[in-house]
Amino acid sequence: MKFQKGTRRRAKEYEKDLVQYWKDNKIFEKSVESRPADNAYVFYDGPPFITGVPHHGTLLSSIVKDAVPRYWTMKGKRVERVWGWDCHGLPAEVFTEKKLGITDKRDIGTKISLEEYIKTCRDNMVQTGNLWNDTIARIGRWVDMDKAYSTMDKEYMESIWWAFKTLYEKGKIYEGEKVLMYCTRDATPLSKAEVTMDAGAYQDVTDPSVFVKFKLAGSDSFLLAWTTTPWTLPSNTAVAVNREFTYAEVEVGGQKLILAEDLVAKVLTDEKHQPLEYTVLRTLRGEELVGQSYEPLFDSPAGGRGENAHKVWHADYVSLESGTGLVHLSPAYGEEDFALAKEHNVPVVSNIDENGFYTSGDWKGEQVWDINKTIAKQLLERGVVFKIEYIRHSYPHCHRCGTKLMYRAHPSWFMDIDGQREQMLEQNSEGINWFPEHVKHGRFEKNMAAAPDWNISRDRFWATAMPVWKGTDAEGNTHVKVIGSYAELKELSGVELEDYHRPWIDDVTFTIDGVEYRRIEKVLDGWFESGSMPFAQFHYPFENVEKFEANFPGDFIAEYIGQVRAWFYYLHAINVGLFGKNAFKNVIVTGTLAGNDGRKMSKSYGNYTDPNELMDLYSADSLRFLLLQSPLLNGEDFSLIDKDVGDVARKLSMIWNMYDFFTLYAEVDGWEFNGDISDPSSELTNPLDVWVVSRVHQLTATVDEHMQRYDIPNATKPMLEFIEDASNWFVRRSRKRFWKSDNDGDKRDAYRTLHYVLVQLSQVMAPFT
Ligand SMILES: [Zn+2]
Structure with missing residues (x-):
């Protein structure tokens, strides 16, 4: 093989051509098929939400999902890579609602027929999917998008049914009522994991902090309780105290109030926070209050009465941190309230419909978030409330539509996490290699240790029907x-x-x-579907039984850190539940890619360049390489700055400079490659040759060692160092050897060495660039 000078090509030109060449010649398919089926390396692709277009975050995952399988392919493994689509669930529905101009769940089935709505959902999913192919190809990812599985496929949904029934028969799925985070706009409960998946679900809001008076039965004293959710007062059925605390009965402004002794001075102030004059009449133990009755604030609706309604109970969680040492309980709208009500058989009053409107009482027909502050004011006017303050606190919001979430008791279906918690912890400890390692016993394990039973039902439309x-x-x-x-x-x-x-x-x-x-x-939570992908993508157990069983658990998955509590967790929960085994053996957790100003990437901040533009400007390789060697692959956050992509592009171009140098002289001297790519070490005598060949071997060994541990930052780090060494030392110091006129042994060695080094370097970098 002869070489020609000036054959270098600009990345911009050759990258797109190369993608086309791969496609035309089915190079990816061949790279899979040419390796034996019994030497498989199993990659599970976590399905991205189909809604929207690929952004830098999805490209980051895609780059990692390309580099690792390429590496294992080069190690001789057969690595099938099939794309997946997450088509169901609230993200898809919110997307469809926006397109249809629907703002209220009640419009579905009335203004638009459910049939039409579902058809629109499906059509949207199909259309959006097509937007991805070009960008995924442009970054050089090898993945089969034609045979992509999709959670809305009939076969996929049947596997979900099988999983549901199997877990149900194992006693791992049950129906129950629990207080859950609930979005009134989307009219469905949400799981805590999905709400807290990304930063931003908790936002600071100002809420009225209300000191409300409950008149003790047969007395002229009032229990002074505290709440930041005045909207729950109409459903009050209990008050909790701590029996260990000392309470004081005080006279203030002509009324008698009971509150924790330690909080008297703090609470008894006016609107300007000036202390009020008061007299302590007596002190009493919390124990003495437990069991006493008080008069309801309102003519409570049916169900709010009964033997155990409107009494004082003890609760350990009542503290002296804030408030009055007495807590108002609304069992339908508070997790701890609900637990106490269940324990003591206190009536649970539900007076708010699924969209957040009162169904009875003084504010019937009003929306709770709209009326919350008004309720506080009206109760103050009525003399029921002692005073109102306003507090800033962090409060959860719907991650999909931004509406304030409420907690509410809701009949739902659950997967029993508690019953398999030990097994889940054990399977993680024994079976999963995490990179970065701290996630294993850190975020992943901690989340699992504290996770409640999983609410798997949703009161929505577009998902696998339960x-x-x-x-x-x-x-x-x-x-x-x-x-x-x-x-x-x-x-x-x-x-x-x-x-x-x-x-x-x-x-x-x-x-x-x-x-x-x-x-x-009800329909199923979308995470139940995406967590089932190891078997559902194969329509197991209806088809591909052997294939699935030979491919489980998977060797590798990768996603960003938000998925530790989401997809990684659900994947683990379902598969431990079904098969008693971890679903994946190795996992890379990336950090979050931020915009050039360190903030979240956002169109409205204008803090990032479109990925396609960036790749056209500098090359897909430099974007890939920058991200792969960045702190992102250590699970840390990283700001993407265009200039950094340019810097990497310049460094990578040093390889082309060496190639230019090589071809220039190889053409002059007519040096030919004889097909021998074996290690030349034993025949080399010039110390420069010996040194650079040993350096490239050292590089290969280091990359290999780190890749076996899924440590991409340390695998990629020595590459740029090597390129500098090869270019600035080997090539520069060897120049004269190529210039001299006689075609002696030293010159031949110099050619052979440089050729060998360039080939080795290309191979070692191939998975990454
Ligand atoms: Zn919502």
């Missing part, structure tokens, strides 16, 4: 039938559907022993 049918017999007993396949449903109902989404699935009913069964309206 395969649960219920019927009531003549005696009024409820029967539950969980279905695990389309065939099973057909056997019972005689119905086979083209599409198993709502609303069509809702019409399927069947009768067993004279009892008619109808499906409950």
Whole structure:
């Protein structure tokens, strides 16, 4: 093989051509097929939400998901890479609602038919998916997007049913009522993990902090309780104190109030925070208050009365940190309140509909967030409230639509995490290699150790329908039938559907022993679907049983740090639940990519350049390399600055400078490559040759060592150092050897060495650039 000078090409030109060449010649497919099926390296692609276009964050994951499989392919492994789409759930629905101009869940099924809504959801998902192919190809990622699995596929959804039924039969799924974070705009509960996945869900808001008076029965004294949620006062059914505390009965402004002794001076101030005059009448133990009754603030709606309503209870969580040492309880709208109510059989009053409107009482028809401050003021005017202050505090908001979340008791379906917690912890400790390592016993383990049972049901439309049918017999007993396949449903109902989404699935009913069964309206949490991808992508266990079993657990997954509490966690929970095993063996957790000003990348801040523009300006390789050797791959955050991409591009171009030098003289001297790429070390005599060849071997060994541990920053770091050494020392010092006129052994060695080094370097860098 002869060489020609001046054959260097600009990255901008050759990258796009190379992508086309790969495509035309099916190079990716060949790289997979040419390796034996029994030597597989299994990569699981976490499905991105299909909504929106690829941004730098998704490209970062894609770059990592390309580099690692390429490395293992070069080690001889067969690495199948199939893309996935997460098409269901609230993100998809909010996206569709925006397109349709829907702002209220109640419009679905009224203003627009559910059928039309679902069709629109599906169409949107298909259209958006097409936007991705070019950008993913442009960054040089090898992945099969044509055979992409999608969570809305009929087969995928059937595997979800199978998983649901299997877990249900193992006793790991149950129906219950718990207080959950709830979005009134989207009218569905959310799981804490999805809300806290990204920073920004907790926002500082100002809320009225209300000191409310409950009149003790048979007394002229008032219990002074404190709350920052006046909207929950109409559903008050209890007050909690701490029996260990000392309380004081004080006279202030002609009224008698009871509150914790230690908080008297702090609480008894006027609007200007000036102390009020008061007299302590007596002190008493909290214990003495427990069991006493008080008069309800309102004519409570039905269900708010009864033996245990409107009494004082002890609760350990009542503290002296803030407030009055007495806490107002609204069991339907507070987690601790609900637990106490269940324990003591205190009535639970629900007076707010699924969209956040009062269904009864003084504020019937009003929206809780709109009326919250007004309630406080009106109660102050009525003399029920002692005083109002305003506090700034951090409060959760819906991660999808930004609405303030409420906590509310909601009948839902749960996956029992508590029952398999030990096994999940053990499988993580024993079976998963994390990079960076601290996540393993840090964020991942801590999250798992504290995770509540997982609320897997959603009161929405566009997702896999929960395969649960219920019927009531003549005696009024409820029967539950969980279905695990389309065939099973057909056997019972005689119905086979083209599409198993709502609303069509809702019409399927069947009768067993004279009892008619109808499906409950709920759908599954999208994380239940994406967490099922290891088996659902293969339509397991209906198809590909051997393939799945040979490919589980997966060797590698990668996502950004927000997924530690989300996809990584759910993947682990479902698969430990089903198979008793961790779903993945190695995981890379990246940090979050920030804009050039350190803030979150945002169009409105204008703090980043579009990835396609950036790649056209500098090259996809330099963007890839910059990100791969950045702190992002250590799980830390990193600001993307265009100039840094340019700097990397310049450093990488030193390879081309060496190539130019090589081809220039190789052409002059007619040096030919004879096909021998074996290690020349033993035949080399010039110390420069010996040195640079040993350096490139050292580089290969270092990269290898770090890649085995998934340490990409340390694998990539020595590459630029080597390029500098090779260019500034070897080439510079060897120049004269190429210039001299005789074609002696030293010159031949110089050619052979430089050629060998360039080939080795290209190979070692191939997964990354
Ligand atoms: Zn919302």
